[in-house]
Amino acid sequence: MAKDSEPETSESLKTFGAVLKALRDEAGLTQEQFAPRVRYSATYVAKMEQGRRFPPKELIPRAEEVLGAPAARVLGAAYRTLTRKVGLASWFLRWAGIEEEAVSLLTYECAVIPGLLQPEPYIRAVFDRYLPHISEEQYEQQVVARLARQRLLKERPNTSFCFTIEQALLDRHFGGAEVTTALLDHLLEQQRRRNVEIQIMPLRQEDHSGFEGPMRLAETADHRWIGYVEAHDSSVLITEPKAVSAMLQRYGKLRSQALSPQDTTSLLERTRGAL
16 A cells, blocks of 8 residues: 655656647747637646646647648647656556556446546546645646546547446535536536446445445456555555455446446436536
């Protein structure tokens, strides 16, 4: 178990920012001139150029409209070098590496929406409330890291991602109405991915096997299973076969107790419509 929660720095993000700035300067545009043309604020562009904000995927095609195809190809190449591990706490890094190579990922969460499913407003709401308070630089690094990890859902279409989430996390309205709206829209969008399956555990469920708390399981490329649990800036990898088998049994039971993916989609749509 490790307890070092300092995030790592991002040289690749700083490099991307420098490339973006160089291409913008080459085009003879100030940040104030460039920003509205790519449909972002000047402040947002400035933070991307400083390496303090992860660039949205939409930036590349928008930049092509402004800077031209050759510049967009250079920017796209820089984008592909960005690492998912920037800003991740050291105690999480081992699991992050396993996560990137897994062929199946199973997640049960009852405390917070899983990081792979959090939209940016929800991520920021989480770190706004993080204690002890972190610096602005650490805050941005954490947001960057979480957004970067989410590229796994798109870049690993052959990996199966299964999430079982407590309904209470939707009804809590964590971060307020706008954050909850963004969350529900994002969950519905992710549910449409062929490799993503989201199931909601209803509020009333007498037969509930998740009382031991959150857990994650990963199937490796050689079809071994590894378990993972975390809490309060610490984590444990579980590799002992008997213990992992018990976690798999619990997760299988949880999936049978939760709403089906189809019923989950209906619940998300009803909850979204009621806001």
